[in-house]
Structure formats: C-alpha cells, structure tokens
Amino acid sequence: MIRLEDVTRRYGDKTAVDSLSLEVAEGEVCVLIGPSGCGKTTTLRMINRLIEPTSGHIFVGDRDILSMPAEELRRGLGYVIQSIGLFPHLDVAANICVVPRLLGWEKQRMAERVDELLALVGLDPAAYRHKYPRQLSGGEAQRVGVARALAADPPVLLMDEPFGAVDPLNRERLQAEFARIQRELKKTVIFVTHDIDEAIRLADKVAIMRDGKLQQFNTPEEVLNHPANKFVHDFVGADRALKRLVRVRVADVMRSPVTVLADADPISLQEAAGRRRFAYVVQPDGRLLGWLDTRSLAEGTRPAAAMTQMDVAEASVRPDDSLRDALSRMLGLGFRSIAVTDKNDVLLGEVTFAAVEDVMTEGDEHVSNQPTEAPE
Amino acid sequence: MKERRSIGVATVVVAALAFSWLVSAQGLWQSFLRALFPAQPVVLMPRDTLAAFVLQHLALVGISSALTIAVGIPLGIFVTRRSGREFRGLVVAATDLGQTFPPVAVLALAMPVLGFGFWPTVMALFIYGMFPVVSGAISGIESVPKAVLEAAEGMGMSPWQVLLRVELPLAARVILSGVRTSVAINIGTATVGAAIGTGGLGVPIIGGLAVQNMAYVLEGAIPAALLAVLADAALAQVEAAVTVQEAAAG
Numbered sequence: 001m002i003r004l005e006d007v008t009r010r011y012g013d014k015t016a017v018d019s020l021s022l023e024v025a026e027g028e029v030c031v032l033i034g035p036s037g038c039g040k041t042t043t044l045r046m047i048n049r050l051i052e053p054t055s056g057h058i059f060v061g062d063r064d065i066l067s068m069p070a071e072e073l074r075r076g077l078g079y080v081i082q083s084i085g086l087f088p089h090l091d092v093a094a095n096i097c098v099v100p101r102l103l104g105w106e107k108q109r110m111a112e113r114v115d116e117l118l119a120l121v122g123l124d125p126a127a128y129r130h131k132y133p134r135q136l137s138g139g140e141a142q143r144v145g146v147a148r149a150l151a152a153d154p155p156v157l158l159m160d161e162p163f164g165a166v167d168p169l170n171r172e173r174l175q176a177e178f179a180r181i182q183r184e185l186k187k188t189v190i191f192v193t194h195d196i197d198e199a200i201r202l203a204d205k206v207a208i209m210r211d212g213k214l215q216q217f218n219t220p221e222e223v224l225n226h227p228a229n230k231f232v233h234d235f236v237g238a239d240r241a242l243k244r245l246v247r248v249r250v251a252d253v254m255r256s257p258v259t260v261l262a263d264a265d266p267i268s269l270q271e272a273a274g275r276r277r278f279a280y281v282v283q284p285d286g287r288l289l290g291w292l293d294t295r296s297l298a299e300g301t302r303p304a305a306a307m308t309q310m311d312v313a314e315a316s317v318r319p320d321d322s323l324r325d326a327l328s329r330m331l332g333l334g335f336r337s338i339a340v341t342d343k344n345d346v347l348l349g350e351v352t353f354a355a356v357e358d359v360m361t362e363g364d365e366h367v368s369n370q371p372t373e374a375p376e
Numbered sequence: 377m378k379e380r381r382s383i384g385v386a387t388v389v390v391a392a393l394a395f396s397w398l399v400s401a402q403g404l405w406q407s408f409l410r411a412l413f414p415a416q417p418v419v420l421m422p423r424d425t426l427a428a429f430v431l432q433h434l435a436l437v438g439i440s441s442a443l444t445i446a447v448g449i450p451l452g453i454f455v456t457r458r459s460g461r462e463f464r465g466l467v468v469a470a471t472d473l474g475q476t477f478p479p480v481a482v483l484a485l486a487m488p489v490l491g492f493g494f495w496p497t498v499m500a501l502f503i504y505g506m507f508p509v510v511s512g513a514i515s516g517i518e519s520v521p522k523a524v525l526e527a528a529e530g531m532g533m534s535p536w537q538v539l540l541r542v543e544l545p546l547a548a549r550v551i552l553s554g555v556r557t558s559v560a561i562n563i564g565t566a567t568v569g570a571a572i573g574t575g576g577l578g579v580p581i582i583g584g585l586a587v588q589n590m591a592y593v594l595e596g597a598i599p600a601a602l603l604a605v606l607a608d609a610a611l612a613q614v615e616a617a618v619t620v621q622e623a624a625a626g
C-alpha cells in the first residue's frame with residue numbers, strides 16, 4: 001500500500017532521512033519510532049509531500065506520489081498531528097468536514113458523517129457537534145482530530161505523535177480506542193511515536209530509526225525477541241519480558257475456571273472442586289460473586305455462606321485486556337490468578353500467574369552486544 | 377450576542393444621523409461659537425458651509441483610506457506568501473518610513489509630482505496610512521498558529537483555500553484593527569491637506585490659525601474629532617461582526 005524506496009532527505013550537510021526503504025501492507029499499522037531528531041516526522045511528511053525527498057521514490061497504492069497533484073494526494077491521506085491544529089474559527093462539525101467540503105459533498109451527507117464519526121471516536125454527537133475547539137479538553141480535541149482525519153474515509157492515516165500531548169491516563173484510553181477503531185476500519189496507518197510501549201501496543205510492524213537510518217523493521221514480537229543490534233536492544237529497554245505481555249490478550253491464555261453455584265449443595269461442591277483448591281462462586285446466570293477455599297469448607301455450609309465476596313470490577317480483567325493488565329492486577333491484589341469476566345460480570349475464565357510467566361520467558365534469548373546490520 | 381451587536385449597529389447609525397444633522401445646522405454653530413467668542417465679528421468661515429467642509433473631508437479620507445486598504449492588505453498578504461517572503465523586510469521598512477515622515481513633508485514631496493489640491497493630499501494620506509494596514513495584515517496572518525496551517529495544508533487545501541478559509545478568517549480581527557488605526561490617523565492628518573488647498577475640515581483650522589480666529593479653528597476641529605470617534609465606532613462594529621464566531625467560542 002505504501003512503499004518507500006531508498007528515500008533520502010538532506011538539509012544542507014545534515015541527512016535527516018538516510019536511504020530509507022519501507023513497505024507497509026494494506027490494513028497494517030506501521031509505527032515509526034526512535035530518539036528525537038531521528039527523522040520520523042520528516043519521513044511522515046514526505047509521504048504527504050509536505051516535504052519533498054532529496055532522492056528516492058515513494059509509492060502510495062502503486063502510484064508514485066510525485067505523479068499526482070499534492071492536494072489530491074493529501075485528500076486521500078488522513079493526517080493527525082500532535083498539536084492537532086483544529087481550526088479555532090470553526091465548530092467541531094465544520095472542522096470534521098474540511099476535507100468532505102473540499103471534495104464537494106452534500107450538506108446532508110456531511111451532517112450524517114459528522115455524527116457517525118463523533119460516535120466512532122466516543123463523543124456524543126449532540127453535545128459536541130457545535131462546540132468550538134477552545135471548549136474542548138486535550139483528549140476531546142485529539143478525538144476530533146482523529147475524526148477529522150477519517151472524515152472522507154481515506155485509505156491511509158498518517159499520525160505524528162497523535163497522543164503525545166495528552167496525560168498518561170487519557171493516552172491509554174485513546175490508544176485503546178484507536179486499537180478498537182483500527183480493528184473496525186482496517187486503515188493503512190503510519191504512526192509516529194516516542195513511546196515504545198505505545199509502539200508495541202499498537203503496531204503490526206515497528207520501524208526503529210536512528211539518525212535517519214532504519215535499524216529494524218519487523219513485528220513487535222520479533223523486535224522484542226530478536227533485537228537486530230545493540231541500539232535496538234537498548235532502545236527497547238531491559239523490561240522486554242514485561243513488554244511482551246502487552247502483545248498478548250487475556251483471551252489468548254485464559255483457561256476455564258472451577259466454578260460452583262452459589263446455592264449448590266455442599267456435597268456436590270466437593271466433587272466439583274476436584275483437585276483445585278480455589279473455586280469461583282457464580283450465580284446460575286454465570287455472574288461472578290466471589291471465591292472460596294474448598295478445603296476450609298465445613299460440611300453442610302452452602303457456597304454462598306462460605307465464600308469471600310469480590311468486588312468484581314476491581315478483581316477481574318476483560319478478555320481484550322493485555323496480559324500486562326492482568327499481571328498488574330494480580331500483583332496489586334496479591335493473587336496468583338485472576339478472573340476474566342465480560343461487561344456483565346459473567347465469569348469467562350481465569351488467567352494464572354504461571355501462564356503469564358510462560359509468555360514472559362518464551363522466546364527469550366541472549367543478544368550479542370555486537371551491532372549487526374539492519375535487515376531490509 | 378446577536379442582539380448586542382444589532383444594538384451596537386443601531387447606535388452607530390443614530391450617531392451618524394445626529395452627526396449629519398449637527399454639521400448641517402449652520403445656525404446652531406453660529407450661536408454656539410458666538411457665545412464662546414463674543415469679540416469675533418465672524419465665527420464661521422465664509423469660504424464654504426460646514427457641511428461642505430465635512431463632505432470634502434469625507435471624500436479625502438474615504439478615497440485615501442479605500443486606496444490604502446485596497447493596496448495595503450494585499451501587500452501584507454503577499455509578503456507572507458512563500459513567493460513574497462523575501463520582500464517582507466523591505467515592505468515593512470518602507471511603510472514604516474512612510475509613517476515616520478511628517479505628513480507635511482509627504483505633501484511637499486507629492487506636490488511637484490501631483491501638483492496642488494485634492495489628489496496630492498490623497499496620495500500623501502494613502503502613503504501615510506499604509507503602515508498600520510500593512511503591519512496589521514502581516515501580524516494578523518503571522519499570528520495564525522503553525523499547527524493550524526500544517527493541518528490545513530496536510531488535509532489538501534490549495535494555497536488559495538488556506539488563505540481564504542483559514543488565514544484571513546483568523547487574521548480578520550487584527551487586520552481590521554490595523555484599518556481602524558489607519559482611518560483614525562487619516563481623519564486627523566487630512567486636516568493638513570488644507571495647507572495645499574485641498575479643502576476639508578483643515579480649511580477652517582488652518583485659516584483660523586492664520587488669522588488668529590479661534591472660532592474658525594473650533595469649527596473645523598470639533599467636527600473632525602467627532603468624525604474620528606464615529607468612524608472608529610463604525611469600524612468597531614465591523615470588527616465585532618467578523619470576530620463574532622470566535623467570541624461565541626470563548
């Protein structure tokens with residue numbers, strides 16, 4: 001979908017981007033990452049021709065971008081920047097409709113699109129449509145920025161540190177929403193960030209750059225498991241094992257739990273518990289109530305009376321959460337396993353500490369301190 | 377918001393009507409100035425009626441300011457374009473110089489070229505009022521946030537679309553305050569034109585100073601001051617009209 005061939009950009013003596021070659025397949029999220037000044041923004045802006053390459057070729061959907069008018073190219077590439085750049089004199093609806101208006105859409109269609117997009121990015125259309133940018137919080141403004149980039153349904157999104165200016169809590173929320181939107185829309189995305197956690201969380205492919213040169217271009221798993229050289233190794237950080245957890249969803253490793261019904265008979269309880277010591281207590285509709293220690297059960301007590309009640313929202317994770325979320329919950333609660341529930345508190349499974357450990361250690365190997373050539 | 381604006385517009389219209397009535401009430405001025413200066417045998421300059429002086433003055437200011445705006449704003453825009461950026465320093469320096477010159481000197485320089493009378497004065501005022509308009513246009517456009525421009529360009533607006541849909545709307549307020557300053561300066565400076573026989577409210581002022589008749593001076597000065605206040609109020613309404621959206625956003 002997007003292909004960079006030997007792209008170089010020089011500023012005087014300085015080479016901001018040095019014969020960079022990249023290929024991003026349709027529907028993939030490619031995250032460009034590297035230290036400040038390594039040429040991420042320059043690379044991104046060459047793709048929409050805000051900067052012209054000194055040499056090399058860039059193709060978007062098999063067309064050399066130099067062969068089409070810059071304006072036409074840009075209308076097909078959604079663009080989100082860290083400083084957002086909403087138009088202060090236009091309300092939210094008009095901001096979102098900038099590109100549709102350039103394309104000459106009809107009023108009705110634009111109004112429908114605004115509502116659809118606001119809902120998509122998690123803002124109530126009725127409440128936000130007619131607000132002005134300065135009435136929005138940073139997170140809201142960034143959501144509008146994303147909606148604006150998506151307005152004319154461009155196949156490609158270029159995002160330059162889109163969540164760089166929001167606080168960490170909102171940042172995680174925006175990342176989660178971006179991941180959800182991306183699962184739904186399947187855009188081809190080039191995403192610039194400073195934040196390795198963000199990269200690992202969102203990327204299908206990570207491109208790590210240094211001084212304008214590509215160091216490694218591969219899946220997050222590969223980058224974590226097999227850093228191409230010392231720079232990548234150090235850049236990814238010492239907690240590679242923990243980072244790996246971000247890539248694995250709870251749903252992928254959960255196992256079925258031992259459960260008992262709250263009003264079950266004490267005898268059948270002993271059988272149900274089998275060899276496992278702890279069991280979850282659920283209602284007939286599957287909703288989680290608490291847990292109990294089968295060995296300390298006195299004869300004749302019903303599970304409902306013997307169980308320890310749980311604050312289910314606090315003490316469980318969702319199937320879409322990452323293993324890192326699961327681990328930090330477990331550590332926070334001091335448990336060796338954690339329940340997985342859906343949004344109605346229905347118990348779906350459990351994740352054990354051992355399963356988390358397995359993921360952390362898998363594919364772990366020593367990395368030589370010898371820098372190796374960056375692979376193509 | 378809308379209501380407050382229409383009240384503002386109505387006030388300006390009423391004030392303008394009151395002003396035109398006032399300057400055509402020759403008798404009123406006569407008795408007012410006679411009461412102030414009982415010793416003066418003649419208190420109104422006989423050369424023309426006050427209404428005629430005002431009309432001449434309006435013509436001078438109107439034409440010169442229109443020219444200033446028509447040239448100054450595009451000039452300001454031009455030097456903020458990629459193609460005109462290299463002229464920015466030159467233009468700012470030149471307009472600055474135009475304002476540093478005393479208006480009489482500008483007149484003196486314009487005279488050999490354009491001769492006596494109306495057009496040399498228009499020319500002088502045109503040059504003299506240029507600085508606030510050009511610098512207003514430049515600073516207005518340069519105050520548009522870089523991120524907003526990057527977004528506009530990145531979304532596929534052509535340079536013209538960026539100018540018309542983003543830069544000018546966002547710069548309008550600053551541009552208009554430059555125009556306001558320029559018009560105010562022009563109304564005052566236009567009185568100097570009388571020195572080279574232009575007419576306008578400068579005639580009774582300069583004539584009055586020459587023959588030491590303070591009544592004449594006031595006949596010119598009071599309407600000139602009122603006119604300046606009135607023009608400023610009218611332009612303030614225009615300014616409010618173009619910035620109303622932003623104000624609503626605040």
Ligand SMILES: Nc1ncnc2c1ncn2[C@@H]1O[C@H](COP(=O)(O)OP(=O)(O)OP(=O)(O)O)[C@@H](O)[C@H]1O
Pocket residue numbers: 011014015016034035036037038039040041042043194
């Ligand atoms: N217009 C310019 N003129 C000269 N040098 C420039 C220009 N733009 C960028 N550079 C240089 O090119 C290099 C790459 O810049 P770029 O903005 O692409 O970095 P980046 O990876 O996006 O950094 P950051 O993470 O800080 O945003 C930097 O060293 C920068 O100083």
Ligand SMILES: [Mg+2]
Pocket residue numbers: 040041042
């Ligand atoms: Mg950057």
